[in-house]
Amino acid sequence: MMRGFRFLLRPRSLFTHMVALLIAAVLMGKLGSWTVSLDDRAAAVRRTHVEEMLLRVAATTRVMASLPAEHRANALSALGTTETRFMLEDKPAVRADYVGSDPQQVEAARARLRDLLGLEEGQVRLKIWYRSENADPGFLHNPWAAIDPVAMGMKFAIQLPDGQWLNAINRRMVQPTVWSTTATLGLISSILMVAAAAFYISRRISRPLRQLADSADRLGRGETVTILDAGRGPEEVRRVTHAFNAMGERIRRFVDDRTRILAAVSHDLRTPITNLRLRVELLEEGETKARMLETLDELRSTVEATLSFTREELGEEAVRADLTSLVESVCDDFTDVGRPVAFSPAARLPVVCRTGSLRRAVRNLIENALAYGGDAQVSVRVVGPHAEIVVSDHGPGIPEAEMERVFEPFVRLESSRNRRTGGVGLGLSIARSVIRGHGGDVRLVNRSDGGLDAIAMLPITARPLHDSLPLKKAA
Template structure:
């Protein structure tokens, strides 16, 4: 494949790997994440569209309302401009005694310094509209200050008087603090040297700043409730949908390990019912095949024993002793092959229930037996146990140990945890195995030259039987040469079968 083709294929695979690392491993988690992400994206897009439209509508409303308010303020400014300077405080006092007007009015010698509410888009729109309208209605205004401020400690006069210092009747049309403080529009216009008109009022919509905010408390609460409802329904529906799949997965795992499982109920969606039916049919066919295989081998063993025995008796009638011995050797080899084939079937399919096995006790007994036979075997207690089929696991370890004793003489046994798994290591100090022969070493009837020399009675079935038993437990048999010399066989059992021994 050309290099650019590999680069293109790698670039296609990267997004899938990236998503696989982010998404949870379970189907339930992935469906929940995808559905919640879809709802969140929909809400964000909807909020953005709604906020854009609402902000545009709010700007139009603020401009319209502010224009009417500015026209009213223009009339007040023209009225005070038409009065002599010494009449203006008198008129203001009369306004206050009457209970005030829409505007809180005052006259100062200089503009009052105001602490504004900060940069806010709608406030800037309102200030610009007020300035434009006032300039159009009262073109002879030389200086003009417009701002928004909060009512608390708002200065009204250049002598330090604040809004809080004034009687409630004077400011009742200006101050709004419930349910929340509303910003006050302040207009300061110069009517002459040392004569500034101070106007304070509320906007027609006192809380106009909130009209363009998409994240109001009510809206956020409503969306949070809707997201929570979607998440809850999603978890319930997905769990209800994936629960049969989990049962199917457990049944497939148990069947692969040789355990007996009840029939799966044919309930749920149409696709799941079809899958259950296909799985049940497959399990039945495999069970029939295994049963037929056992019956076949048993029948072959039974049927071949009689002609083999008959042939052995007939060889005794031969006069040629050398020929008679050769016939006996061939028949013995044929009988051993038949027994070995039958043993392969039976030993790899031991029907037991898994139970907790204390590895120190199991391996300790095997080590003691080997030492009594004169072999050098070392073993260090690990304090671990494993859930497995006792006879089957003992058969697998025994085959590996026997091979190690035949070919390596000195043997070391060890048990160690590997992450969530457990490993049983059998290492000998023999000549090892050629690297090219490791892949086929566990195949039936495969024997190496040095194996035939040291163990002429073997048939090459031990490793194959051990591998079948380990795989039936959901584990793996690893065969390799030890870096310091000798051969090493490692039984790795999965985490589901690993149990720490209670002290």
């Protein structure tokens, strides 16, 4: 029960939002109409009481008129109650000129009693009063006060055929009925109808929106997303779906064109670099030749790294894989050739990724740690809905002001990086590009005890791995 209340008090989905809002609207509407009707309900209860008293007094008058005078006193004592007293007197108990606070009500009651008894104008007198400020409410008043009991009084004077007056007085606390079983059933049926309508509307809207959100998430991770059906849901949802399909197609074309151009440029640069190297080899030995060969080697490494990256990006589909096995296999590749890389075992973590690109990103982070820290400790951990690959080294670290700049292409920090062993400055840039393409990010953190942590964050897929085999070493 409490869980159901929390479900409505803190709605999360579109359906719960709509149900909560519509139920609140129904309750507020019912409350408003019920509050407005309180005065009418109280007035109806008082009118009913007046009608009951008129019928009772009329019946008593007929009985008294039919009885001999000597038997009337005994009959009256039997007809009286704690709320109503009857008396036979020679004079009327109500003045002939009495009007009261509500002349229309008094005149209507007097006319009703005359009709019931068939008497003339002067033979029936009536007085009605209330001891409550809410009995006769004005335009500006507290409607909730109408549910309070009202002290109601009525006095009658009816002339009998022999000239005597039957006087009667009634005092009663009238309690208005403010709620009923019918009102409860009506409220419950209204809420059920609102919930059913909200369920239908939210399902019609939320289903395509849920598909849209899932496709947007997959597109952000670099997965291939099929074209969504733009003919479902309301017009606004259809427009959003159509815009998403167009956006996804433009992004795919843009990324594919950019990657192909980059691959083509990198491929075309290999031939002139090779020709330049052949020409440099013909030069005489010396410092100039050595520097030129070093520059050509650096340029060739840059082209090869770029070409290798673009080849992996082109045509590779995202699949479900075990992140722990993938990272462990990359670490095994380094340990097999004697590099000081240690991996901390962890549980299986399902992710959706392009395995070739992700392996390159992890490899770049490890190579960065080996080049500038001498060793690498690799671990995989879970932080909320994300998995983190942590690559730690015992190097000199990076100044805080340079943390973001090192991710720019071809940037190497000369104060802490060796130009001969530091590569071409694309490792961290490629790693971050790959990880961001999977919906994550890479950040660097200097440890207080010295060294640097490179942390790659990836979203964990909600879909299980089922029986998919863990990844082994790279070929």
